[in-house]
Amino acid sequence: MENAFTHSKVNGVVMKKNDNVITLLNDIKKGEKVIFFINESYKEIEAKEEVPFGHKLSLVEIQEGEIIRKYGESIGKATIRIQSGYHVHTHNLIGMRGRGDQKDEQKRGL
Amino acid sequence: MTKLNGYVRSNGSVGLRNHLLLLPTVICANQVVNRIAQQVQDSIAIPHQHGCSQVGEDKERTHQVLVGMGRNPNVGAVLVVSLGCEVINAKEVRDEIAEAGKPVIWIDIQEEGGTIKAIQKGTDIARKLLKDIESLQRVPISLSDLIVGVKCGGSDATSGLCSNPALGNAADKLIANEGTVVMGETTEIIGAEHLLANRAVNTEVKQKLYQSVERFEKEIERMGVDMRGGNPSPGNIAGGLSTIEEKSLGCISKGGHAPLQGVVEYATEIPKKGFYFMDSPGNDIECVTGMAAAGVTMVCFTTGRGTPTGNPIIPVIKISGNEIISRKMQDNIDIDVSEVLIGKLSLEEAGRVIFNEIVEVANGKQTKAEVLGHQEFSISRIGISL
Structure with missing residues (x-):
């Protein structure tokens, strides 16, 4: 059966079709194509910067404050605008849970 | 059909291993259980940091973990080693493990008269316990x-x-x-x-x-x-x-x-x-x-x-x-x-x-x-x- 992994050139996985990030199956250099399986067909996207294995790349342009989705669920929100094809990680994605630091700021009215 | 074999304990619980556990009730008993483990191959000592200066739910949790380790069906027999003045009640630990239907013996370092005597006595007991559980056979389980x-x-x-x-x-x-x-x-x-x-x-x-x-x-x-x-x-x-x-x-x-x-x-x-x-x-x-x-x-x-x-x-x-x-x-x-x-x-x-x-x-x-x-x-x- 065909799935996200069966094509030999596949080097990225989109867990659910409404995700806005893709997880890479190997290290990707700037300008390299990322091939993935979505909606029963193979698609590709160009990486705009180097991204390591296991890390995420934006599939579409993501606005500041927008929810970032993987597994079809929220994994946090973007701290800046992220154009498509860029590395999405701790430098531009923050979690919204387990944030004792933020609750404190809210309490202080910041 | 998947063929499985394990150790069925007298309370009906099913283990996949048959260990002799050396259980210190408090950090102060660690050295004694470690020395016994060196003398008695195939016994397992579980030294830890706790058992004293604890109160309330925190003490209860430590007690529960120690008892739970002893009761685990993978354990065939237990030697409990206490110091004698800690907050964990060693007698209760022994009794609650024994309820699971396995041999449990408790020795106390202060009662025995110090580290060397406790190691000597504990080693003798551990050897006997090991001999007892070694005769247990695996039986079909599901x-x-x-x-x-x-x-x-x-x-x-x-x-x-x-x-x-x-x-x-x-x-x-x-x-x-x-x-x-x-x-x-x-x-x-x-x-x-x-x-x-x-x-x-x-x-x-x-x-x-x-x-x-x-x-x-x-x-x-x-x-x-x-x-x-x-x-x-x-x-x-x-x-x-x-x-x-x-x-x-x-x-x-x-x-x-x-x-x-x-x-x-x-x-x-x-x-x-x-x-x-x-x-x-x-x-x-x-x-x-x-x-x-x-x-x-x-x-x-x-x-x-x-x-x-x-x-x-x-x-x-x-x-x-x-x-x-x-x-x-x-x-x-x-x-x-x-x-x-x-x-x-x-x-x-x-x-x-x-x-x-x-x-x-x-x-x-x-x-x-x-x-x-x-x-x-x-x-x-x-x-x-x-």
């Missing part, structure tokens, strides 16, 4: 007798992509055969708890799950910190996991798809068959220890970064979806399911590979953690030292 913990640690992006969902498939197969699966790590369902809660058999179970998460998150709030950096850890982050939500969403697939029968407290015996959640820290050793004390007889443990975790009394099968780590740390990794990521293995097939390993390990095959002597033991604390 898959419904298995109580398997599912755990992940040192996760990377491959954990959520393949090793956890593969383990989830194995978990489903166990439950389809009336086995029991226990998942822990409350911190690592944060952001994914709604998916797990949807599987709860009733509102009460659902609420208990949400309450467990809320308690942890309130603690983070009290500390006024962003948990990122602690969990996900620096290694998780290097492996591509950006937030606790992302880590959690990858984590929960290891529990499969079965209905959630209940949420149990840390180190508390699992009441019935099926899928359970144990309210526990994500910390590998504390979580696996809590599972062992709850009567879990084997743990399946996925790792992408590579972690050597074992346990003194229960076999821990290490599964990785990271091909490089599986190769680099082949001493530690029992199963490599990374072929899922290149389309050579389906998640269903990977689940079957794990399931078959569970059967073999249940029948006595040594896990790599057992071969290497990984016997990490750590009791989760919830109070201050006095």
